[in-house]
Amino acid sequence: MLEKKIAGYSDEISVAPGERIRFMVSCEAGVDRYQADIVRLISGDRQPGGPGYRDELLPTSVSGEYHGRTQETYCGSYAIVPHGPAFAGLADLGLQAAIFPTLPSLRRACVIAKMDVEAGRGFALWTDPAQGLVLQLGDGAGGVQEFALGRPLVAREWYLVSATYDSAVGEVRLHQELLNSYARDESSGAATHTSAATAAVSCEAPLLIAAASRGEARGKPVGEMIFNGRIERPVVASRVLDAGDIEALRHGPVAPNLRSDICAAWDFGQAFETDDIIDISPNRAHGRLVNLPIRAVRGSNWTGDELSFHHAPDQYAAIHFLDDSLYDCEWEPDFELEIPADTPSGLYAARLRSGDQEDHITFVVRPPRELSERADAGDRATASLALLIPTASYMAYGNARGAIEVGNELLANHLTVISPEMRYLNRHPDYGNSMYDDHNDGTGVCYSSRLRPLINIRPTHPWLWQLSADMHIVEWLESQDIAFDVITDEDMHQDGVALLERYSCVMTCSHPEYYSTPMWDALHAFTQRGGRLMYMGGNGFYWRVAYRDDKPGAMEMRRTEDGSRSWASEPGEYYMAFTGEYGGLWWRAGRTPQSLVGNGFIAQGFDHSSYFRRTADSRDPRAAFIFEGVDDEIIGDFGLIGGGAAGLELDSASRAYGTPPHALVVATSEQHTDAYIRVNEDIGHMLLSIGGQDDPGVHADVVFFETPRGGAVFSTGSIGWSSALFHNDHDNNISRITRNVLNRFLDPTPLA
Amino acid sequence: MPSQYPIDPSRTDLAHEFMANPMGPHSAALQRIVTRMRDTEAAGRYVLVTRVPYQEWGLAQLSGKRGVDLTMIEDQVFTSIEDAERAVFKLRWELITGVPLALD
Numbered sequence: 001m002l003e004k005k006i007a008g009y010s011d012e013i014s015v016a017p018g019e020r021i022r023f024m025v026s027c028e029a030g031v032d033r034y035q036a037d038i039v040r041l042i043s044g045d046r047q048p049g050g051p052g053y054r055d056e057l058l059p060t061s062v063s064g065e066y067h068g069r070t071q072e073t074y075c076g077s078y079a080i081v082p083h084g085p086a087f088a089g090l091a092d093l094g095l096q097a098a099i100f101p102t103l104p105s106l107r108r109a110c111v112i113a114k115m116d117v118e119a120g121r122g123f124a125l126w127t128d129p130a131q132g133l134v135l136q137l138g139d140g141a142g143g144v145q146e147f148a149l150g151r152p153l154v155a156r157e158w159y160l161v162s163a164t165y166d167s168a169v170g171e172v173r174l175h176q177e178l179l180n181s182y183a184r185d186e187s188s189g190a191a192t193h194t195s196a197a198t199a200a201v202s203c204e205a206p207l208l209i210a211a212a213s214r215g216e217a218r219g220k221p222v223g224e225m226i227f228n229g230r231i232e233r234p235v236v237a238s239r240v241l242d243a244g245d246i247e248a249l250r251h252g253p254v255a256p257n258l259r260s261d262i263c264a265a266w267d268f269g270q271a272f273e274t275d276d277i278i279d280i281s282p283n284r285a286h287g288r289l290v291n292l293p294i295r296a297v298r299g300s301n302w303t304g305d306e307l308s309f310h311h312a313p314d315q316y317a318a319i320h321f322l323d324d325s326l327y328d329c330e331w332e333p334d335f336e337l338e339i340p341a342d343t344p345s346g347l348y349a350a351r352l353r354s355g356d357q358e359d360h361i362t363f364v365v366r367p368p369r370e371l372s373e374r375a376d377a378g379d380r381a382t383a384s385l386a387l388l389i390p391t392a393s394y395m396a397y398g399n400a401r402g403a404i405e406v407g408n409e410l411l412a413n414h415l416t417v418i419s420p421e422m423r424y425l426n427r428h429p430d431y432g433n434s435m436y437d438d439h440n441d442g443t444g445v446c447y448s449s450r451l452r453p454l455i456n457i458r459p460t461h462p463w464l465w466q467l468s469a470d471m472h473i474v475e476w477l478e479s480q481d482i483a484f485d486v487i488t489d490e491d492m493h494q495d496g497v498a499l500l501e502r503y504s505c506v507m508t509c510s511h512p513e514y515y516s517t518p519m520w521d522a523l524h525a526f527t528q529r530g531g532r533l534m535y536m537g538g539n540g541f542y543w544r545v546a547y548r549d550d551k552p553g554a555m556e557m558r559r560t561e562d563g564s565r566s567w568a569s570e571p572g573e574y575y576m577a578f579t580g581e582y583g584g585l586w587w588r589a590g591r592t593p594q595s596l597v598g599n600g601f602i603a604q605g606f607d608h609s610s611y612f613r614r615t616a617d618s619r620d621p622r623a624a625f626i627f628e629g630v631d632d633e634i635i636g637d638f639g640l641i642g643g644g645a646a647g648l649e650l651d652s653a654s655r656a657y658g659t660p661p662h663a664l665v666v667a668t669s670e671q672h673t674d675a676y677i678r679v680n681e682d683i684g685h686m687l688l689s690i691g692g693q694d695d696p697g698v699h700a701d702v703v704f705f706e707t708p709r710g711g712a713v714f715s716t717g718s719i720g721w722s723s724a725l726f727h728n729d730h731d732n733n734i735s736r737i738t739r740n741v742l743n744r745f746l747d748p749t750p751l752a
Numbered sequence: 753m754p755s756q757y758p759i760d761p762s763r764t765d766l767a768h769e770f771m772a773n774p775m776g777p778h779s780a781a782l783q784r785i786v787t788r789m790r791d792t793e794a795a796g797r798y799v800l801v802t803r804v805p806y807q808e809w810g811l812a813q814l815s816g817k818r819g820v821d822l823t824m825i826e827d828q829v830f831t832s833i834e835d836a837e838r839a840v841f842k843l844r845w846e847l848i849t850g851v852p853l854a855l856d
């Protein structure tokens with residue numbers, strides 16, 4: 001049985017000719033060498049009756065054989081504070097923080113540590129599954145003395161914890177106090193111990209929050225024994241803190257009488273949109289976060305009166321650390337490529353092969369960048385059509401673990417088929433999760449990154465979803481001999497509408513679900529300035545996401561209020577740390593998909609796809625061009641996913657939700673199975689009639705409408721649409737309709 | 753918690769319907785028991801494992817735990833998804849009703 005053993009990623013997702021892209025590869029035992037080539041991707045679906053895999057070699061310096069090696073990934077989030085004068089000469093010690101452990105019984109986890117393990121110098125404060133709070137102090141001779149409180153902590157509760165060491169009398173005090181009040185609480189308590197010998201508290205190791213470290217890799221301490229849960233206002237003091245000091249230090253500025261003795265007091269309620277943690281003591285011993293722990297989360301003092309962290313930053317001064325979060329694998333590059341000057345824009349991959357092993361690290365070559373001094377920016381496009389690759393949605397779905405961890409049998413109404421790629425992903429929890437998964441502690445995954453292998457974002461992945469499904473569109477465009485440029489969500493996010501305005505027509509892929517504000521603005525402005533948009537999928541423009549300029553390849557999203565979702569954000573955590581914007585459904589931010597493209601998500605199901613029937617609107621002379629040469633009443637009763645063009649996720653038109661008043665619904669799907677169910681955000685009272693057979697609202701609408709200045713939008717309303725393009729060697733009514741629309745949309749004659 | 757919809761072991765007519773068309777769509781009565789069968793805990797869930805892409809599948813049970821591999825069930829190999837659905841239907845019928853599925 002085939003076992004997948006090779007995977008990689010690239011540092012860039014979209015590069016212009018002349019720019020560089022680097023590729024990082026890791027091989028498991030047995031793959032000592034591999035062949036790498038750069039190929040232009042033409043087709044990917046290998047199922048029987050499908051178009052198969054096809055590519056075209058791009059001769060580059062990359063082509064060649066490479067040495068395979070295993071590259072280590074260090075996942076898990078923590079903070080690093082470099083050693084500095086703030087921590088010099090420590091003899092006595094005071095430590096405190098508020099903590100909210102989410103997996104206290106899993107294993108010992110480190111809250112704060114500054115320890116030179118080899119020398120046995122420093123201190124570390126832990127939570128222990130059986131002992132609760134544990135303080136370790138160096139013995140100065142390569143070992144540690146350990147002092148335990150002796151009461152296990154309860155998961156998902158806030159505690160105020162503190163530990164002190166008085167070197168004059170050798171006394172250690174530990175304190176943990178549950179901040180909620182429960183009868184029969186046995187987890188709060190204190191302990192006093194006497195140290196056998198004078199502890200060696202001072203060391204020059206960096207200080208870590210939420211992790212301990214035994215050594216460095218890639219220029220920074222590797223975090224281990226990572227704390228799962230929230231930490232708020234950690235403090236390191238150079239003297240014993242009493243109960244009054246501890247209470248005074250929990251919130252607000254450091255009081256004048258404490259300033260001389262505080263090494264550092266970090267306020268996580270500052271610099272939310274960065275990786276910085278800010279020390280508010282006079283020492284300014286700031287630190288940096290690693291691997292995207294969750295910021296802008298509720299602290300121990302959250303009242304519920306304010307729902308945005310911007311309105312009450314002091315109530316959001318906590319960070320949620322996770323032992324499986326990941327920003328950047330930071331692997332060594334295996335090869336790199338400068339995109340040759342004459343490389344046509346397109347969807348490309350570094351194709352890795354070794355025996356029966358393969359991987360495709362997919363990237364986009366965008367058209368040449370316009371020079372900023374040029375006024376005639378429009379001439380830098382190399383085609384009239386742009387295919388918009390939904391890299392935001394690829395990142396959201398990248399490394400989705402549902403199939404291998406839970407099985408999606410009830411969703412699919414069929415047995416789950418596990419491919420070698422899915423087993424490989426399961427062998428690699430270190431590659432991080434998709435935004436559809438939970439972290440190990442049950443917290444929903446609200447950050448993603450493309451600086452890691454995204455195992456299911458591959459042109460040949462057997463789960464036809466996102467890239468593998470979008471290959472049907474690429475294959476169709478190739479078959480039609482239509483010139484097209486390829487651009488990405490990230491290009492659009494950065495360049496705005498100027499990028500789109502070079503084109504007569506922009507075509508989306510099958511499931512452009514995740515949109516940042518600049519992306520939404522750009523696409524909307526394009527449609528309002530005479531541009532023509534072909535929305536070739538379903539459940540598009542649904543969730544709002546955020547990028548950070550200083551964090552390339554990372555993305556944030558919150559699953560708020562409602563929507564079809566695999567987890568839900570905590571109350572009060574609906575605002576995104578990256579930008580401060582309200583997260584969740586675009587609908588809830590007043591921008592419906594219907595107002596952008598005429599239809600919006602209404603239902604989903606994954607067993608059998610259905611077909612469309614033409615409507616009376618389709619006879620409107622305005623829609624005549626769409627159906628030229630199509631006599632059929634029934635459209636798309638075929639396809640490579642579920643056997644129909646109306647399937648998977650469906651969008652319908654709704655005047656109430658913003659479909660333009662003049663929009664034409666030219667076809668409507670019908671007879672969906674009961675596995676198709678209306679989206680929860682569109683359900684008021686729960687009724688028995690929610691499935692496709694009972695609920696007439698469960699259908700997709702194909703929508704056409706003109707936009708100002710001669711533009712137009714055509715929306716297919718279904719993820720399944722593109723899976724029908726290949727049928728009968730592209731000679732079918734879905735292909736014909738798509739071609740009719742594209743021809744008209746490429747014709748400069750105004751539509752309205 | 754999985755579904756608690758009872759399966760009546762005397763309704764072999766529904767089992768016959770499934771065997772004739774394992775991929776569905778099913779009648780409402782059959783879909784109810786298929787839903788009952790598919791609504792299981794993650795740990796131990798029957799899944800198909802690709803042996804030869806699009807040609808041959810083995811049967812396995814999920815671990816239900818991140819990072820822990822599934823468990824292959826030896827000598828359960830299928831050359832069609834339909835046959836695999838039929839085999840798992842039989843397994844689950846007996847598991848849920850306590851009565852082996854006997855069809856002539």
Ligand SMILES: [Fe+2]
Pocket residue numbers: 511513539
């Ligand atoms: Fe989706």
